[in-house]
Amino acid sequence: MGHGGARPLLLRSGSAPMVGRDAELAVLLDAVEHAPSVVFVEGPAGVGKTRLVAEFAAAVRARGVRVLVGACQPLPEPFPYGVLFDCLSQCGDHLDDPGPVTGALRDHLPELAGLLPPAPRALGDPDAERHRIFRAVHELLRSLGATVLVLEDLHWADEETRWVLRFVLASPPPGLSIVTTYRREDLPTVAPFGYPSHVPHGVTGVNLVLGPLGVADVRAMIDALVAEEVTSDRFAEAVLRETAGIPFMVEETVRALRDPTVDVRAEGDRAQLVLDRIDVPVPVSDAIAERLGNLPDAARSVAEAAAVLGVPETADVLSAVADQPEVAHLIRLTKSTVLVEEPANRFGFRDNLARRAVCASLPGPRRRELHERALAALSTLDRVPAGRLSVHAKAAGRKREWLRYSELAAEAAEDVKDVALAVDLLSEVLADPEISVEDTNRLAIKLCGYALMGLPGGVVTTRVESLLSDPRLAPDVRGEVHLWFGLLLQRETGTVDRGADQLARAIDLLADQPQRTVRGLAAMAGPYLGTASIAEHRTALGRVETITDHLPTQALRTVLLATTLGGRLIIGDSSTWERVAQLPSPSEVHDPDEIHHLARAHCNLADACSWIGHYPRARKFLRSGITLAERAAASYVLGTAEATAVRLDWLDGQWSGLEQRIDRLVETYANLLLTTDLNLTRGWLAAARGEWARAERAFEATGSYPLTQVFPVGVSAAGGMAGMLLSQGKVTAAEEHVERGVGMLRSKGAWVWSGDLLPQAVDFYLAMDRVDAARRLVAETIVGLGGVDAPLAHAALTGCRARLAAVTDDRGEADRLYREAIGLHHDLGLPYRATQLAEQAEDGATANVTVLEVLAESYESLGATVDAARCRHRIRGAGVATPSRRGRRGYGDELSPREHDVARLLAGGHTNREIAQALFLSRRTVEDYVAKVCRKLNAPSRHDVRL
Structure with missing residues (x-):
């Protein structure tokens, strides 16, 4: 897969920042302060040894200390003293009276020939000549004074270099520090300077073992690479899994991203998906190929088997797949760190990126052969997940087995409530044109059932939609796919009308099978969506209920009742309470699908109760609905329940932490229709705190402009905007919101939902001296609420009647109605609105300052900043000093x-x-x-x- 419009990071090799090594750097610098010293820096390839010593060398040079740096090379036959001579050749400007013995190095260091004494006469004895070279190196280092010698990749050094370093350290020059890096797995002996290795007395010795980075450091490194602190926790965790925290792997992974500054923000499952879609970076492939190239063929076969198997496996399974029975090959692989040993005697790759690189390097026939062996070996074992067998069956070209294992894996995913995985597994099978018509239709029905249990949107909805273009679908199955696709669309923002079209098509295709279409009919009868009047929805619900009464099983009836009961209750139909008895008891339901629909019924009833004003009942239904939804892992149902709970907490004054909950839920359920409800509550909360710009954005995000998709939310958002503008004195600006909201109530006949708009509309008309308009609206509402079960709307209406009585100077009636309205709101458990009514009842000229002070404290206890400030402003206006809110004098550096x-x-x-x-x-x-x-x-x- 190419990178298309990628914007790769333009970093030079090795230019990635050092992250997570501050403690190790401090240890290195401390060792130089206590020379003579030797530091051994150990770690696998790519762990950041070179980056660490580069930072160290720069820091030491900044202190004015001489640093000589050399690196060993992976040559078949390393040059004697090669890395040492490379370092010493750099020191021509720093020699201070080199002794006579250093002349032995003239032929080896031509760069220093003019600075060294004459070469001594050859001794003719190789051992003696070797000893003289050792002494010359020691003396040359002494003549340099305070010096740091950095030798990288000592595992590739020649034997002479290791021995001369041991010789120097036996009696080191006082200002010398030696820093070496190496990979232990590649050392020719068990120690960097040969066996045995020890640090002599009087020499500061330090052993540093660099390990992988943790998730915090991985995130910091990614942020540094993209030059922004934007990496999500989930993306950092995914990169850690992919790279095992090896800095080289992290850097190359970030370089390979298509759009780094966007990709690193990925949340949820998308974080891993971003990494799955990139090619293995070429430097990683090259490094792995070089590592495998140094192995015998048999050991390489075991590594290839481990790559194809994907997860750590036992020696027996690896041997069977590789067709290499000898355990010695596995020992060789673990010693060379190509593979690592995991718990339970299992072996696999340290990081997934290396595993992918090995897989990508395999020729097609070889890869298929290994997958065939993997399928054969794993299928004989107990408790091997069907998903693993599915992967190997597909890669081996075994279509029937692939289908069988994929279906089993999807069922297993459903059992553990991983609906998205179940959908993905079946979608992959259905995308194969060679799957039979019979299997296609059966799996399509299954896939849709899974899709409706989880969260809609994104990949899940796209998977269902893609089925509609499959020519293998039978007409009735195609009708059901239209049905489920429509139901999914009705849960997403911006697709409600499209969802209704899909439901209509489903009903046409399944016209002769009412039992299969009744759920679509019920969804279309839902009164909170669309522009049809409440009367029309009531009639539609009646038609659906006629079919429901004749359904053959309780399970089918529960499916329909889940929609129709909430639909009836939300329009204030008091007969709903008798119909609720038709639902089965939670203890009677055991089938996961029926549990899911019973959860939906309870949560829909809770939502309806919360809109019309039956708040204790809403809480009761919510508790049982959440319990059922958790049993069924019904993600979307849980989401609707959480949105309802947030609104209930706002209504009964539990505002602490509410903003953070809303932010989390909006992110979790992004692009789903339930976020309109969450944004409504966010707007209410922000308006009460005086955060008007935030409130306006939230109200607009409900989708109420120009026309809402969820009618109760749209009406309430119009009321919220109007109330906020009126509180700022922007009466004229409030008009469009009032008229829009009132128009929605009138066009739909939805007076049952007027409780969050009527008070603001009446306040607006009175502020504009349009008393007759206020009276007409109140009169319309009285008629519209006749016989309607709507405690909130009736309480709001009573408050509006009190307001009208007050402006027409009927003070006695106004006082009576205000007391009644305040009592109704208190009984409903609405402290904020009750407090606002109590403040409104205190007429400006005759306001009781003591009452206002109590009301101000009530507002403050809720967190209603604007209302509390307004109340105290009224007290100050009456000439009464308001007591300090601080409770104590002075806050120091803390905010009051x-x-x-x-x-x-x-x-x-x-x-x-x-x-x-x-x-x-x-x-x-x-x-x-x-x-x-x-x-x-x-x-x-x-x-x-x-x-």
Whole structure:
């Protein structure tokens, strides 16, 4: 696979930053401070030895200490003293009175010939000549003074070099430090300087063993490579799995990314998918090929078997697949670190990238042969996952076995609630044109069933859609695929209308089979989607329920009741409570599919209760629904439950940590319709805190502009926007939102959902002196709510009637209605709205300051910053000094509550004017607060404030 429009990182070889080695660098520098010293830096290829000593050499040179660097080469016959002479040839400008014996090096170091004494007469005895060379090297190093000798890859050094280093260290020059790097697995002996190896008395000796990086360091390295701190935790974890934390592997992996600054942000399963799609980097392939090239053919065959097997395996399995019965080959591979031993006596590659490189290097026939042997060997063992057998069967070209094992693997994935894997497994099989018509139709039905249990969107929805182009599908199966595809689309933002079209096509294709179409009919009858009136939806629900009553099994009835019960309740139909008894008890249901639909029924009822105002019942249904959804691993159902729980927590004043929960859930369920609900709650919360820009973005994200896909959310978002603008005094700007929301209520006849819009609409009309418009709206609502089970809407209506009575100077009626409205809201468990009504009941001219103070404290306990500030502003306006919120004098370097409010608004990008307006403060006071916040948070400017 090519890299297409890739934007590769343009880094020179070895230019990647050093990460995670600060402690080791400190040890190296400390050793130089305690010369004479010798440091052995050990570690496998690519672990970062060269990068570490390069940083070390630069740091030492910066201190004014001489550093000589040389590297051994992987030559068949290394040159005697080669690396040493390479280093010493660099020191011509630093010699200080080299002794006579150094003349023995003139012929070996022509660069220094003019600086060394005359060459001594040849001795004729090789051992004596060797001894003289040793002494000459020692003396030359002494004449250099304080020097650091860095020798890399000592495992490739010649024997003479290792012996002369031992000789020098026996009585080292006082200012000499030697730093060596090596791979233990490639040493010709058991120690760097030969056997036995020890550090003489008086010499500082340090052994450093470099290991792989951990996930935090992997993430830091990736961030440094892309020059941005954007790497997600999931991507760093995926890179760690792929590379085993070897820096060379990490660097080459990041270089190979198609779009690094985008790819490293990948979350969830996409993080691994990004890595799976890149080719094995050429430097990695070359390094692995070189390593395998040094092995005997038999050992290489075992390594190839391990690569094809994919996961660590026992010696018996490796031998069977490689057709190499001797264990000696495995020992050779582990000693050379091509393979590593895992728990339970299993052997495999240290990192997946190396394994992939070996697989990619295999010729097709050889790879197929190994997969055939792997299938044969693994199929005789107990408890081998069907998914592994499926992979080998496919690679070996065994179609029937591939299909059988894939289907078993999909069932196993469903058992452990991994719906996405089940869908992927069957999709891969169905993509093969050679699969029979019978198998295609059977597996298509299975795949759709799996898809509807998990989270829709992205790959899952695409998999189902791709089935529609398969010519092998029978008409009735194609109808069912349209049905399931439509149901998936109705769960995603921006695709509701398309989903309805798919459901309509399914109903046409399956017109003679009502038992199979009834779920589509139920979905289309859902009153919260589309523009049809509530009356039309009620009629449609009735038609579906007629079919439901004649379904042959309880399981089929549960499927339909899951949709119709919530649909009836959300339009305020009180007969729903009798119909709920038709649902089976959770203890009676054992089939996973029926559990899934019973969970859906309970969660849909909880959602409906939360919209119309039956909050205790909503909590009860939510608890049972979540328990059932967890039993069935119904991901989407759990998502809807979490969104409902967030809205309920907002309504009953449990705001602590709510913003973080919403952020997490919106990210988890991105692009799904349930995020509109979450954004509505996010908007409510931000508006109450004075974070108006954030609130506006959230309300707009509900999809309510120009027309919502979820009607209750759209109506409530219009009310939220209008209320926020009215609180800022932007009455004219609120008009479009009020008229849009009221128009939605009228066109659909959805007065049951008016509770979150009616108060704001009445406030708007009264602010515009349009009392008659307010009266008409209230009168319409009274009629629309006749016989409707909607506690929230009725409570809101009572509050609006109190407001109208107050503006028409019917104070006694207003007081009575306000008390009734406040009581209704308290009974419903809506402390925020009840407090707002209590404040509204305190008429400006006759407001009770003591009551306002209690209300301000109630607002503050909730976290309603704007309302609390408005309340205290009213108290100050009455000429009463407000007590300090601080509770103690002085906060030192900590933020006071008011400073925290200012800091939060600053972090949201608000101007001083907007902060002053939100907190009812003067611009001058806000300026003082901003200066204090910046000082306490060490922020250079207001734009750097972060909480």
